[in-house]
Amino acid sequence: MFILRVLCCSLLLTAAMAVDSETSHPDGFAVSSAHPQATRAGIKILKAGGNAFDAAIAVAATLAVVEPYSSGIGGGGFFLLHVAEDDSNVFIDARETAPKAASADMYLDDEGEFLRSKSLTGGLAAGIPGMPAGLVYLSENFGRLEFTTNMAEAIRLAKEGFLTGKRYNAMASYRTEDLNNFPGSAELFLDNGFAPKPGFRVFQQELARTLELIAQTNGHAFYKGEIAKRLVSGVLATGGIWSLDDLADYTVKLRSPVTTTYRGSKIVSAPPPSSGGIVLIEALNILERYDLSVETDIDRVHLVVEAMRRGYRDRADFLGDPDFINIPLERLLSKSYADGVAENISTTKASVSLELAPLESKVEGRDTTHFSIIDAEGNLVAATLSINTPFGSGVVPKGTGVVLNNEMDDFSARRMTPNTYGLVGAGANSIAPRKRPLSSMTPTFIESNDRVAILGTPGGSRIISMVLVSALEFLRGGDAESMVVAKRYHHQYLPDQINYEKGGFTMSEVSNLRGKGHQLKESSRNYGNMQVVTWEKKSGKIAAASDPRGEGQATVEK
Ligand code: DON
Numbered sequence: 001m002f003i004l005r006v007l008c009c010s011l012l013l014t015a016a017m018a019v020d021s022e023t024s025h026p027d028g029f030a031v032s033s034a035h036p037q038a039t040r041a042g043i044k045i046l047k048a049g050g051n052a053f054d055a056a057i058a059v060a061a062t063l064a065v066v067e068p069y070s071s072g073i074g075g076g077g078f079f080l081l082h083v084a085e086d087d088s089n090v091f092i093d094a095r096e097t098a099p100k101a102a103s104a105d106m107y108l109d110d111e112g113e114f115l116r117s118k119s120l121t122g123g124l125a126a127g128i129p130g131m132p133a134g135l136v137y138l139s140e141n142f143g144r145l146e147f148t149t150n151m152a153e154a155i156r157l158a159k160e161g162f163l164t165g166k167r168y169n170a171m172a173s174y175r176t177e178d179l180n181n182f183p184g185s186a187e188l189f190l191d192n193g194f195a196p197k198p199g200f201r202v203f204q205q206e207l208a209r210t211l212e213l214i215a216q217t218n219g220h221a222f223y224k225g226e227i228a229k230r231l232v233s234g235v236l237a238t239g240g241i242w243s244l245d246d247l248a249d250y251t252v253k254l255r256s257p258v259t260t261t262y263r264g265s266k267i268v269s270a271p272p273p274s275s276g277g278i279v280l281i282e283a284l285n286i287l288e289r290y291d292l293s294v295e296t297d298i299d300r301v302h303l304v305v306e307a308m309r310r311g312y313r314d315r316a317d318f319l320g321d322p323d324f325i326n327i328p329l330e331r332l333l334s335k336s337y338a339d340g341v342a343e344n345i346s347t348t349k350a351s352v353s354l355e356l357a358p359l360e361s362k363v364e365g366r367d368t369t370h371f372s373i374i375d376a377e378g379n380l381v382a383a384t385l386s387i388n389t390p391f392g393s394g395v396v397p398k399g400t401g402v403v404l405n406n407e408m409d410d411f412s413a414r415r416m417t418p419n420t421y422g423l424v425g426a427g428a429n430s431i432a433p434r435k436r437p438l439s440s441m442t443p444t445f446i447e448s449n450d451r452v453a454i455l456g457t458p459g460g461s462r463i464i465s466m467v468l469v470s471a472l473e474f475l476r477g478g479d480a481e482s483m484v485v486a487k488r489y490h491h492q493y494l495p496d497q498i499n500y501e502k503g504g505f506t507m508s509e510v511s512n513l514r515g516k517g518h519q520l521k522e523s524s525r526n527y528g529n530m531q532v533v534t535w536e537k538k539s540g541k542i543a544a545a546s547d548p549r550g551e552g553q554a555t556v557e558k
Contacts, residue, residue, distance in 0.1 A: 024540040026374050031055060032480075032531035032544040032554035033371035034070065034458075037162060038062040039546075039553040041153040042373060045145065047557070052379035053081065053142035054150050057135050059371050060385055061154035061211060064131070065204060066162045068189060068403050069171035069390040070369040070458065073210060073222070075405040076130035077385030078270050079138060080257060080443040084378035089268050089445070093253040094134025095436045096127025096407045101241040104430045107413040114414045121178050123240025125393040125406035127437065129222075131385065133252045136219040151215040158208035158401070161201040167551050168202075169195050171367060171390040178394040182238065185396045185403070207401025223247045227400055234397020235404065249434075253323075258333060262288050265448040265475055269467075270384075271329075272322040276442025278332050279311035279464045280471070285338030286310060286345070293476060298512045299347065301505075304472065305491045305498055305518065306345045308465050309353055312493035314341075317359040320428035321436040327428075350517035353496040359416075359426045368441065368458030372533040374542055380533075382443035384456045384463070389420060410437035421460035424494050442467040446474055450537050455483065457530040457547070462499070465490040466528045480532040480545035480554070488528060501526040 029052070031042035041062040042055040050058075056079060064072035071077060079092040105112075107119045118124050139147040164172075172179070172195035179185045180193055191200055213221035221227050228247045235242040257268045258277035262284045269277030286307040292300050318327055331337050344351065368386035387405035395404045412425030421440075429438040440463045443456040453474045457466050470483040478486070489500040497519040503526070505513070510520055529550035535542045544554035 023537045025378055026376055026535050026542045027540040028542055028556060028558035029375045030533045030542050030544040030554065030556040031059060031371065031373050032533055032546045032552065033059050033063065034369045034529050034531065034546070034550055034552040035063060035066045036551075036553040037066045037157060038371065039555050042371070043555050043557060044153060045150060046375055048145065048149070050145045050150065051143070051377065052373045052375040052381045053138050054145045055373050055375070056371070056381040056383055057138050057143060057147070057150040058153055059373065060131070060135060060383060061151050062157060063369050063371070063385065065154045065158045065207065067369055068202070068204075069168065069175070070367045070387065071131070071385035072387050072403050073131050073207070073214070074126070074129050074392060074402040075385065075387035076127070076407065077134060077383060078274060078439070078441050078443055079134060080268070080270060080382040080445065081142065082378075082380035082445060083142065089257045091255045091257045091271060092134055092137055093255050093273065093436070094130035094137070095273055095439060096130055096405055097246070097250060097434050097436055098127055098408065098411070098431055099242045099246045100433045101243065102408075102431050102433050104432065106431060112414070114417050116420075119409040119413055120389060120406050120420060121181070121394050123235035123238035123242070123393065123395055123404070125408050126235060126240060126242070126395065126404040127407040128242065128246045128250050129405065130250060130252060132214050132219045132222045133250055135214070137252045140218070147218065148215045151211055155208050155211045155215070158204040158211060161203040164196050164200045164202060165198050165551050169198055172196060175391045175394060179391060182394050182396065184398055185391070185394055188396060188401070189391065204401050206399060210400050210402055223250055230399045231397050231402065234395060234400065238395045258329070260285060260333060262475060265446055267444065267446055267471070269444040270442050272319055272327055272438070273436040274439040274441050275315040275319045276440055276464050276467065277444070278319060278329070279315050280442055280444065280468055281333055282311040282314060282338060282341070283307035283468050284471070285335050286342045287472070288335075289339070289342055292472070298509060301489060301509075301513065302350070302516055302518070303345070303347070304468065305489070306351060308468065308491040309351060309493050310341045310356065311464070312491065313353065313356055313359075315438075316423070316425050316493060318428055320425075320430075320438050324432055324435045325428050348516060353493050370443065370456035370458055370529065370531050372454035372456065372531045372544070374454060374533050374535055380445060380452070380454050382445060382454045382456050384441035384443045384458065386441060386458070407437055410439060422495060423461045423492065440464050444471065446471055448475065452535040452537060453480070453483065454533045455530065457528045459528045461492050462488070462490045462527060465492070466530060470530060470532065474534070480534045480543045483532045484530045484545045484547045488526070497521050499523060
């Protein structure tokens with residue numbers, strides 16, 4: 001298949017969920033996603049005899065239709081798979097790439113100032129989409145049903161329209177001005193120039209046609225055919241720099257997931273160009289040194305924050321696209337590295353981020369979507385997909401219905417200058433032609449002695465800390481429900497403060513943490529949209545939960 005240049009597979013699969021004689025098959029199947037229509041599309045495919053990978057295609061394609069602000073055909077994402085048949089874990093990297101004409105200083109003016117709006121709105125903000133190639137790859141290598149069957153529900157919903165909810169209203173309100181700057185986009189997604197009230201029907205005939213063509217041509221029309229030409233014209237007309245070659249040359253990459261053990265449980269997560277797995281693992285390796293079960297709640301939060309601070313520090317220093325830079329992966333993932341990094345953690349006093357080793361000192365030692373699926377054979381999918389901020393770049397090239405991402409803002413456009421999530425980076429994540437921007441998306445599996453969890457969430461830089469908080473909840477015996485409910489707090493090295501969701505800490509907890517020297521900032525609202533599926537290996541019992549902060553749906557079928 002033209003899109004897929006598969007790397008040496010044997011190197012890219014990692015031995016996975018240990019199956020022993022006491023493991024039984026799941027007693028049914030489950031899907032948890034950010035939208036009820038997408039969950040229903042996945043369940044329908046599983047009922048029709050499809051496997052978890054077929055269902056993943058149906059869910060991802062449906063989310064592209066019903067959550068046009070979150071993810072889509074004009075974006076990218078990561079699919080973490082567990083293949084029960086050979087007990088392997090596979091990571092499909094369908095992340096966007098920078099176009100060939102991109103350069104390190106493309107968002108700087110003559111004085112070297114960062115022109116933030118250019119990396120967020122309009123054609124220049126958009127990377128080359130990986131989602132269609134990702135879906136084709138899933139279908140050709142892992143699916144059981146026809147690609148067109150898996151895409152059918154999404155196409156129907158694009159044609160017949162879907163009803164908007166409160167979340168749609170919030171996202172469209174956030175980008176009303178930008179959408180109104182692109183008349184085609186405003187016509188599709190706004191109601192006479194305003195964010196539609198819940199209950200408004202959004203029709204997407206052109207997207208339906210694009211999805212049909214992708215399904216019928218295995219992606220060819222999108223990357224090399226009629227859609228490709230329209231996409232490039234639309235990007236050039238809105239200030240961008242794409243060429244037809246950029247689309248024709250796009251390939252998904254198969255990568256080895258990153259793994260660690262935490263007190264006997266196995267963690268499997270996203271490798272670079274995601275920072276998620278490495279930061280998660282570094283934090284867990286640090287935390288494994290402490291017995292969190294005997295700590296008070298506040299001491300536990302303090303230690304988790306110190307682990308986050310150090311993981312996110314290393315994100316800023318070392319992480320970027322592994323095809324462009326050397327990442328000391330083995331070192332960052334090792335227990336001995338965590339021991340060294342943890343040495344200066346005080347159990348009573350907050351560290352100061354800028355007093356940690358400075359970046360590049362070479363010392364040793366707001367929208368997106370996630371869904372989780374299990375099928376009755378024990379195949380698992382954790383997928384986090386994105387067009388970056390709500391409605392991406394705001395651009396919908398004429399005749400395509402495709403919302404283009406603004407994932408270019410995930411690069412470090414200028415050294416140590418925060419991106420839209422306040423993340424800073426040194427050189428490792430600078431812009432270069434065909435490079436993938438560093439991501440925080442963290443689709444993850446956890447396997448303890450007797451249970452498995454599939455988890456992930458959107459949330460920009462806060463994705464990794466949310467996955468960490470939920471992982472710790474699972475590791476201390478929590479279930480799917482308590483994993484999605486768990487209160488969220490976050491530290492990303494810089495700014496040097498704990499950010500916590502509205503109502504996340506009591507007054508006394510806040511003053512206790514202040515007493516240890518932490519700065520705290522309460523978010524104006526809650527955040528994240530975690531989707532979890534769990535499986536008890538001995539009884540086969542499965543459970544699923546969708547974040548109560550969102551409008552998603554978790555369905556278990558026996
Ligand atoms: O890849 C990343 O890290 C970001 N583009 C994810 C953006 C996101 O989660 C926005 N959601 N609220």
